[in-house]
Amino acid sequence: MIKLQDVYKEYTIGDSLLEILQNINLEIKKGEFISIIGPSGSGKSTLMYMMGLLDIPTKGKVLMNDVDTSKLSDEKLSRLRNEKIGFVFQQFNLINKFTVLENILLPTLYNPHTLDYDPQIKAITLLKRFGLDHRTHSYPNKISGGEQQRAAIARALILEPEIIFADEPTGNLDTKTGETILSLLEDLNKKEKITIVIVTHEAHIAEKTKRSISIQDGKIIK
Ligand SMILES: Nc1ncnc2c1ncn2[C@@H]1O[C@H](COP(=O)(O)OP(=O)(O)O)[C@@H](O)[C@H]1O
Ligand SMILES: [Mg+2]
Numbered sequence: 001m002i003k004l005q006d007v008y009k010e011y012t013i014g015d016s017l018l019e020i021l022q023n024i025n026l027e028i029k030k031g032e033f034i035s036i037i038g039p040s041g042s043g044k045s046t047l048m049y050m051m052g053l054l055d056i057p058t059k060g061k062v063l064m065n066d067v068d069t070s071k072l073s074d075e076k077l078s079r080l081r082n083e084k085i086g087f088v089f090q091q092f093n094l095i096n097k098f099t100v101l102e103n104i105l106l107p108t109l110y111n112p113h114t115l116d117y118d119p120q121i122k123a124i125t126l127l128k129r130f131g132l133d134h135r136t137h138s139y140p141n142k143i144s145g146g147e148q149q150r151a152a153i154a155r156a157l158i159l160e161p162e163i164i165f166a167d168e169p170t171g172n173l174d175t176k177t178g179e180t181i182l183s184l185l186e187d188l189n190k191k192e193k194i195t196i197v198i199v200t201h202e203a204h205i206a207e208k209t210k211r212s213i214s215i216q217d218g219k220i221i222k
Contacts, residue, residue, distance in 0.1 A: 001163065001195060002028040002051050007060035009046055009218075020046050021218045024060070028197060030162070033189040035198045035206040038215035044199045045167055047215065051197065052165045053081045083113055086156030090168035092148040094140035094155070100147075101127070101136045104155045111159055119158055126154040130184070146177035153184060163195040164188070170205060182208055 009021040021043050028034060028051065038044050049055035050062055053069055062069045064084070069077060094103045101123055108119040127133050130150040135143050140151065149169060156164055166185060170178030182198075182205065189196045198209060206212045214222040 001030045001065055003061075003063040003066075004050065004057075005061040005063070007050055007057045007062065009043075009050065009055075010058045019218055021050070021057070024050075024220060026213060026220065028163070028195060030195055031189070031193050032211060033186065033196050033209050034211045034213065035200055035209040036213050036215060037200055037203065037206040040201055042215050043218040044201070044215055046218075048165050048167055048197070048199050052085050052087060053077055054087075079112060082107065082111055082159065084162045086159070086161035086164040088149070088152050088156050088164060088166040088169045090171040092140070092145070092152045092172070094148055094152055096139055096141045099137045099139060100132065100143070100151045103140065103151060104158055107155060107159050113159075115159075123154065123158060126157055130154055144177075145173050146180060149173065149177075149181050150184065153181070153188075157188070157194075161194065163197065165197045165199070167199045168201070169198065170200075170202075178205075 004024050004026050007021060007024040008019065011018045011020060024047065036044050036047060050057055053062065053064065056070065064080060072080065098106070104123045104126065105119055127136055130153070132147060132150055135147055135151070140148050169185070170181050173181060185196050185198065186208065188194045198205065200206055213220060
């Protein structure tokens with residue numbers, strides 16, 4: 001569903017050219033449970049931003065379901081992202097002045113598509129499924145890290161995405177809580193057939209996925 005062809009990402013700082021990603025060719029197929037692994041600074045997040053249509057390459061193409069996204073306007077691009085892609089981050093990125101329920105519903109406020117379901121009911125269902133019903137009206141800074149990450153995953157799911165990108169989703173959690181987050185993502189892949197891409201620097205997390213892509217100094221090495 002996502003294909004990167006000869007993708008480069010470069011920044012010019014003063015007179016020097018920083019090559020953050022070089023000659024990236026990869027394909028993520030529908031239904032995959034896959035990890036991108038590499039040391040800190042290797043370009044994983046940058047690569048995730050390209051795949052998730054949050055940023056555009058300096059060279060090369062990103063195809064989503066065979067559509068060349070470099071040809072799309074900013075508006076079309078954000079529509080596509082909104083409709084098809086969910087994101088989960090290491091820092092959870094919930095908004096503290098909104099309740100858990102309000103955070104989960106946030107993506108629906110910017111959503112230009114008509115939904116064939118009631119997002120409020122969907123949010124309540126997700127809260128129950130993730131064992132967060134008692135946190136529905138809590139504020140994010142009043143609940144645990146594991147609960148915040150489960151709320152963030154619920155937010156990523158509210159518009160029923162085809163693919164979820166999770167950037168170091170267990171990076172701020174203890175090992176045991178991290179494992180519950182991983183099994184939750186695995187479950188979404190198995191039961192709902194949602195394509196899951198996990199970005200990590202930890203080998204034991206990458207080992208849990210079905211396929212792993214290694215990146216080093218902005219290049220795919222395996
Ligand atoms: N906007 C930017 N301008 C300049 N350099 C950047 C920018 N974003 C990232 N980098 C650099 O690109 C490299 C890869 O960053 P990143 O993709 O965040 O790596 P990772 O997620 O693997 O830790 C790092 O050396 C980082 O400093
Ligand atoms: Mg990163």
